[in-house]
Amino acid sequence: SQQGEEDPQALSIQEGENATMNCSYKTSINNLQWYRQNSGRGLVHLILIRSNEREKHSGRLRVTLDTSKKSSSLLITASRAADTASYFCATDLTGGGNKLTFGTGTQLKVEL
Amino acid sequence: NAGVTQTPKFRVLKTGQSMTLLCAQDMNHEYMYWYRQDPGMGLRLIHYSVGEGTTAKGEVPDGYNVSRLKKQNFLLGLESAAPSQTSVYFCASRAFHRGLNTEAFFGQGTRLTVV
Numbered sequence: 001s002q003q004g005e006e007d008p009q010a011l012s013i014q015e016g017e018n019a020t021m022n023c024s025y026k027t028s029i030n031n032l033q034w035y036r037q038n039s040g041r042g043l044v045h046l047i048l049i050r051s052n053e054r055e056k057h058s059g060r061l062r063v064t065l066d067t068s069k070k071s072s073s074l075l076i077t078a079s080r081a082a083d084t085a086s087y088f089c090a091t092d093l094t095g096g097g098n099k100l101t102f103g104t105g106t107q108l109k110v111e112l
Numbered sequence: 113n114a115g116v117t118q119t120p121k122f123r124v125l126k127t128g129q130s131m132t133l134l135c136a137q138d139m140n141h142e143y144m145y146w147y148r149q150d151p152g153m154g155l156r157l158i159h160y161s162v163g164e165g166t167t168a169k170g171e172v173p174d175g176y177n178v179s180r181l182k183k184q185n186f187l188l189g190l191e192s193a194a195p196s197q198t199s200v201y202f203c204a205s206r207a208f209h210r211g212l213n214t215e216a217f218f219g220q221g222t223r224l225t226v227v
Contacts, residue, residue, distance in 0.1 A: 004154075033215060042116075042202060042218035043155075050212075088154060092213050098143055098162050099170065100206070100216055104154035 004089045004103025012109045019076040021106040023089030024069075030092040032065055032072050037086045037105075046074075046087075051094075079110045114138055118203050118219035125193045125226045133188040133222050135203030142208045144186035145170075145216065146178060148199040155202065161186055193226045200224070 007022045023032065031050045035043040049056045049065045049072065056063045062075040076083055088105045092098070116137045125131055135144065143162050147155040147170075157170030159178040167178045175197060177189045186205075190197060200223050204216040 030213060035216075040221075042220045043204075043216075045215035045217070048215050090216070097168060098208075098213060099157060099160060099168075100143075100145060100204070100213075101157055101171070102147070102155040104152070 004091055004101065006087070006089060006103045006106040008106060009104070010107045010109075012111065013079055015079060015081055015110055015112050017079055017110075019079050019083070019108055019110070021074050021087055021108070023072045023074070023103055025072075025089075025091050025103075026070065028094040029067070030094055032063075033090045033092075033100075034061075034063060034072075034074050035088045035090060035102075037088065039085075043088065076108075079108075081110050081112055084108060084110045116203055116205055116217050116219040118201075118222050120222060121220065122223050123225070125190075125224065127193060127195060127226060129193050130189070130191050131193065131224075132190075133201055133203075133224075135186045135188070135205075135219060137184055137186075137205040137217070139205060139207070139217065140183070141205035141217075142183075143206050143213075144180065145204045145206075146176070146186065146188045147202045147204065148172065148197075149202060149221075150199050158188065158201075193224075195226045198224060198226045 033048045034046040086105045090102045145160040146158040161180040164183040203219040206216040
């Protein structure tokens with residue numbers, strides 16, 4: 001089974017609203033990363049948060065990490081139609097030999 | 113600076129045929145990865161490499177082989193293609209900087225159909 005599981009699997013919101021998606025993982029990590037994938041394209045890195053960090057911001061993105069609950073959340077504020085994409089979390093496991101394993105993703109649709 | 117380049121972009125194979133997917137990166141990254149993406153499954157790690165001449169198995173290695181003879185190239189081989197290997201394949205690379213892992217850069221993918 002995969003290390004990361006995103007929730008919800010699909011999310012539909014109106015432009016201007018905030019979008020929150022969550023990632024849960026199973027074992028200890030060095031860092032957690034969020035990526036975005038537009039339909040049929042390669043993944044693009046959004047933000048990386050290390051295990052000793054609790055919150056990180058980048059533009060309209062806010063990521064939190066709770067290592068005690070083995071979970072992370074990605075918040076996109078004031079969403080735009082251009083934010084429509086799939087979002088994936090990825091984890092670098094502690095002692096994981098530099099593998100980077102991905103979750104199943106959240107499909108976000110932002111409607112006008 | 114092209115980043116990560118995958119060739120080919122599309123391919124149709126007959127069951128039992130073999131092929132090699134090429135991934136090339138020009139960022140001098142130490143680590144390289146091959147993933148497959150299937151509907152509803154996210155990305156699953158096939159094989160990866162932490163340096164020239166090294167390879168390691170990921171989550172779904174069966175039916176695939178890899179080689180990293182040069183630091184900039186990571187090859188994924190299918191010796192005898194099966195319909196179950198129909199998928200979109202992504203290559204990624206990343207650096208190891210100041211003792212810490214960094215973000216990954218992805219190619220645009222190879223869409224493979226095995227009939």
